[in-house]
Amino acid sequence: MEHKIALIGFGGVGQTVIELLIQKEQTLHRLGHTFVVVSICDLYKGSIHDENGLDLFKINELVKSNDSLDSYPTTTKLIRGWSSKETIMNTNADTIIEMTFTNTSTGQPAIDHCLTAFKKQKNVVMTNKGPVALEYKRLYNEAQANRVKWYFEGAVMSGTPALRLPEATLVANTISEISGILNGTCNFILMRMEEGISLSEALKEAQQLGYAEADPTNDIEGYDVLYKLLILANVLLDVPLKREDVQVKSLTTISEEDMKIAKQKNAKWKYIGSIKHLPTGTKATVQPELLSMSDPLSAVSGAMNAITYDCDISGPITLVGAGAGKPETAYAVLIDLITLNQEIGGDRNVHSNRI
Numbered sequence: 001m002e003h004k005i006a007l008i009g010f011g012g013v014g015q016t017v018i019e020l021l022i023q024k025e026q027t028l029h030r031l032g033h034t035f036v037v038v039s040i041c042d043l044y045k046g047s048i049h050d051e052n053g054l055d056l057f058k059i060n061e062l063v064k065s066n067d068s069l070d071s072y073p074t075t076t077k078l079i080r081g082w083s084s085k086e087t088i089m090n091t092n093a094d095t096i097i098e099m100t101f102t103n104t105s106t107g108q109p110a111i112d113h114c115l116t117a118f119k120k121q122k123n124v125v126m127t128n129k130g131p132v133a134l135e136y137k138r139l140y141n142e143a144q145a146n147r148v149k150w151y152f153e154g155a156v157m158s159g160t161p162a163l164r165l166p167e168a169t170l171v172a173n174t175i176s177e178i179s180g181i182l183n184g185t186c187n188f189i190l191m192r193m194e195e196g197i198s199l200s201e202a203l204k205e206a207q208q209l210g211y212a213e214a215d216p217t218n219d220i221e222g223y224d225v226l227y228k229l230l231i232l233a234n235v236l237l238d239v240p241l242k243r244e245d246v247q248v249k250s251l252t253t254i255s256e257e258d259m260k261i262a263k264q265k266n267a268k269w270k271y272i273g274s275i276k277h278l279p280t281g282t283k284a285t286v287q288p289e290l291l292s293m294s295d296p297l298s299a300v301s302g303a304m305n306a307i308t309y310d311c312d313i314s315g316p317i318t319l320v321g322a323g324a325g326k327p328e329t330a331y332a333v334l335i336d337l338i339t340l341n342q343e344i345g346g347d348r349n350v351h352s353n354r355i
């Protein structure tokens with residue numbers, strides 16, 4: 001089945017999606033999937049559309065030589081210069097892949113990108129956390145009303161299946177708590193601080209490695225983890241948690257002195273996001289916590305993430321994996337697209353196995 005896709009946002013993750021489609025072409029073919037990229041739109045790199053499909057090798061060459069999409073060769077069907085909204089409105093793609101920056105105050109323009117796509121009966125796959133965290137119910141209902149699918153596996157823990165795995169396999173449990181290390185940048189910074197590097201130097205390294213957000217204060221001030229908690233609460237626990245319900249303490253409250261104290265105590269600082277059901281209601285926090293070496297989370301280092309689901313029947317289940325990175329996040333896009341093909345083939349509903 002040929003599945004046409006349009007990429008909105010062509011930064012680190014978007015460019016790596018193209019690389020993966022090239023690299024995994026044979027695997028995808030063997031699995032019966034053909035993805036044709038018909039549109040790419042980026043504020044910085046430019047915008048191109050060809051209803052018959054763009055040449056991924058040429059695009060990859062342009063990316064590698066740091067050229068903009070304006071240098072893509074002209075063909076009879078090529079259209080240049082569409083805005084993101086024009087692309088979503090006019091493209092012949094079946095699915096829009098939304099990979100613009102995560103806006104932690106309004107979720108825009110990504111929320112409008114989703115709404116426009118749904119109204120045009122297009123599925124949306126996204127790595128952008130903003131719309132899922134801020135407008136989950138509304139967008140979920142819109143997708144359902146328009147009979148299209150909306151997937152966002154990459155929004156939490158990049159290519160590690162932090163959403164799909166519990167949705168598929170823990171569904172008959174009641175989950176009382178979800179907690180873990182949910183930001184690769186912060187975990188990487190803490191590891192480098194243990195090695196004697198300053199927070200600002202470690203942050204620069206995390207940016208170079210493609211872990212950090214476009215605005216890295218989202219990582220170190222805790223908004224990124226806050227957003228992931230909102231997604232986990234809404235999607236997995238069916239709790240309509242809002243930003244103001246979460247207590248957030250910045251990573252910058254950790255000093256070099258605190259690092260020394262941790263070493264003396266044979267303990268490690270970790271930046272933990274947690275959401276628990278208590279008799280008094282739901283308690284959600286994002287904060288640095290000092291963990292003993294016997295705590296399994298203390299061994300999770302670098303940009304690695306870990307998440308524990310406390311289940312009434314299965315007990316605590318912990319998933320450890322990459323939480324950031326371009327290939328890992330691009331992989332989440334790919335697995336969403338594959339799932340979409342399978343779901344369309346099997347005619348199942350969006351999130352039919354939601355807790």
Ligand SMILES: NC(=O)C1=CN([C@@H]2O[C@H](COP(=O)(O)OP(=O)(O)OC[C@H]3O[C@@H](n4cnc5c(N)ncnc54)[C@H](OP(=O)(O)O)[C@@H]3O)[C@@H](O)[C@H]2O)C=CC1
Pocket residue numbers: 008009010011012013014041042043044045083084099100101102109127128129154155156157158210211212213214323324325326329
């Ligand atoms: N990198 C990672 O490890 C992970 C990233 N994510 C999320 O994935 C998304 C993409 O991440 P990443 O690729 O690293 O980010 P980048 O900042 O590298 O790329 C985002 C791109 O989107 C472009 N853009 C912004 N607004 C628009 C618009 N209205 N129309 C078209 N293009 C637009 C930006 O252009 P300009 O630069 O000109 O603003 C930029 O080129 C983000 O939301 C991020 O939070 C999720 C999990 C992990």
Ligand SMILES: N[C@@H](CC=O)C(=O)O
Pocket residue numbers: 155157158182183184185186211212213219224323324325
């Ligand atoms: N900036 C995030 C990546 C996306 O969620 C992180 O460092 O974990």
